Amino acid sequence: MKVIVCKDYAEVSKEAYKVMKEVMTSKEEVVLGLATGSTPIGLYQEMAKDYKAGNVSYKNTKTFNLDEYVGIDRNHPESYYTFMNTNLFEHIDIDTNNTILPYGDTAKDCADYEASMSACSIDLQVLGIGGNAHIGFNEPGTSFDSLTHIVDLQEATIKDNARFFDNDMSKVPTQAISMGIATIMKSKKVILIASGANKADAVYGMVKGEITEVVPASILQNHADVILVVDEAAASKL
Numbered sequence: 197m198k199v200i201v202c203k204d205y206a207e208v209s210k211e212a213y214k215v216m217k218e219v220m221t222s223k224e225e226v227v228l229g230l231a232t233g234s235t236p237i238g239l240y241q242e243m244a245k246d247y248k249a250g251n252v253s254y255k256n257t258k259t260f261n262l263d264e265y266v267g268i269d270r271n272h273p274e275s276y277y278t279f280m281n282t283n284l285f286e287h288i289d290i291d292t293n294n295t296i297l298p299y300g301d302t303a304k305d306c307a308d309y310e311a312s313m314s315a316c317s318i319d320l321q322v323l324g325i326g327g328n329a330h331i332g333f334n335e336p337g338t339s340f341d342s343l344t345h346i347v348d349l350q351e352a353t354i355k356d357n358a359r360f361f362d363n364d365m366s367k368v369p370t371q372a373i374s375m376g377i378a379t380i381m382k383s384k385k386v387i388l389i390a391s392g393a394n395k396a397d398a399v400y401g402m403v404k405g406e407i408t409e410v411v412p413a414s415i416l417q418n419h420a421d422v423i424l425v426v427d428e429a430a431a432s433k434l
C-alpha cells in the first residue's frame with residue numbers, strides 16, 4: 197500500500213486528483229468506482245475544474261457507485277443519486293446513462309447491480325472511510341466474501357450521517373444497498389482518501405492493524421494496488 201500524507205484537506209484532494217488523472221488519461225474507456233460522503237467532494241471539484249480547463253473528458257467514462265440508502269427517493273436531497281449529480285456529474289461531460297448507482301432493497305436488485313458491474317471491470321475505485329473503518333456501507337463484521345448486499349447501518353454510522361439529515365438520527369435511513377467487500381477488492385486500483393482526526397483510528401486499523409472483518413478497510417492490505425491519501429490529522433496514529 198502506498199501512503200501519501202498531505203498537510204491538509206485541500207492537498208489531499210489535489211493529490212487524489214493526480215491519481216485520478218493518471219488513470220483517466222491512461223486509456224480511452226475508463227470505468228470508475230465512485231464514493232459519496234464529504235471526503236471526495238474536493239476530488240470531485242478538482243475533476244470538474246480540470247474538465248472545464250479542457251484537459252480531460254469523461255465522454256467515454258462509465259461510473260459505478262458504492263452504495264445508496266434504502267427507502268429514500270432517488271430525488272431526495274440526501275440520496276447518493278442526488279449527491280453524485282450535484283457534486284460531480286452536472287459539472288463534467290459524462291453521459292448520465294453511464295453513471296450507475298445501486299438502488300433497491302431486494303436480493304434481485306443486488307444481483308442485478310453485481311451483474312452490471314461484472315460486464316466490465318473498475319479501473320479505479322475511490323473510497324472514503326467511516327469512523328468505524330467501514331468502506332462503502334460495509335460495516336464491521338461484514339464478510340470479506342460479500343458481494344452487493346443490503347446492509348443494516350450501525351448506530352455509529354447513523355449518528356455520523358445525521359449531520360446530513362438536520363442532525364436528526366430518526367431521519368437517517370437505517371439500511372443501505374452497498375457493493376460488497378469482495379466487489380470492491382475486484383477493482384484494479386483503489387484510492388482511499390481520509391481527512392481529519394476522527395478518521396485516525398480507522399486509518400491506523402486499515403494500514404497497521406490486523407486484517408479482520410471487525411475492521412473492514414483492513415482487507416485493503418491484501419489488495420495489490422492501493423493508494424491511501426490522508427492529511428496529517430488522519431495520519432496522526434500511523
Ligand code: GLP
Nearest residue numbers: 232233234235324325326332333
Ligand atoms: C458514508 C459512505 C461511505 C463514506 C463514509 C465517510 O457512510 N457510505 O462511502 O466513506 O460515509 O463519509 P465522510 O467522507 O463524510 O466522512
